[in-house]
Amino acid sequence: MSLADPNVVDKQRPKRVAIVIANPATSTTTGWPVGFWWSELTHPYYAFHEAGYEVEIFSVTGGPCAADAMSDPRDPSGYSATDLISMGFIATPKLAALLEDTRPVAVLEVDRFDAIVVAGGQAPMFTFESATDLHRVFAAFYERGKVAAALCHGVALLAHARLSTGELLVKGKTVTGFANVEEDFADEAVWGMGFLPRGTHLMPWRIEDALRERGANYVQAGLWRSFAVRDGNLVTGQQNFSGAETARLVIEALGR
Secondary structure (H helix, E strand, C coil): CCCCCCCCCCCCCCCEEEEEECCCEECCCCCCEECECHHHHHHHHHHHHHCCCEEEEEECCCECCCECHHHCCCCCCCCCCCCHHHHHHHCCHHHHHHHCCEEEHHHCCHHHCCEEEECCCCCHHHHHHHCHHHHHHHHHHHHCCCEEEEEHHHHHHHHCCECCCCCECCCCCEECCCCHHHHHHHHHHHHHCCCCCCCCCCCCCCHHHHHHHCCCEECCCCCCCCCEEEECCEEEECCCCCHHHHHHHHHHHHCC
């Protein structure tokens, strides 16, 4: 590929970011439909757009994608009712259409992009273990010195992604992701509302525990605090309130 090829990233072109979201799935713990989380797509998308970047959306296996219900500002729960950025995305036909037929991460050309950002939601906890194309592409970004970022339950991929040496990418890295205190809070909430029997957990495993077990230096900022951390070209965000902070660290790493 020559330097004249328009697919090659260069300093004269806008930065390019690939955002990857999860495909719809069914929770094995609750039986509920699960997907990606709106703010973890839309808040980084907005920040990158404001920075003048080109952004493309992929999913793990391609096709239409659906969000977790409580991440939708229109959901009767009202949980995300104040998320005006997501509401703006949803209400803009051109943007909403981007989720109707996403391209699979397997066709993502690493050379075309400066950074990858993997959004979370509940689905990653049930589907990312087998998402080998995502593991491969994320590790390729990291090993080529490009920015590799994940946030909230999207950090689940770091429990599985390996470098070309076979070593876990996350080993020895300082990272964050959905915290145990937040999992406890979410479990207590659904128990208290009678949605699940006490002792039935929303998630089949926990990111904080898994990353520590794999040799990562896991850090967090407390319950529902916007927080992200950068270790070289690896960026991770704590939870659904950390999309803008994650994007800020990605932009900082790319140097605009």
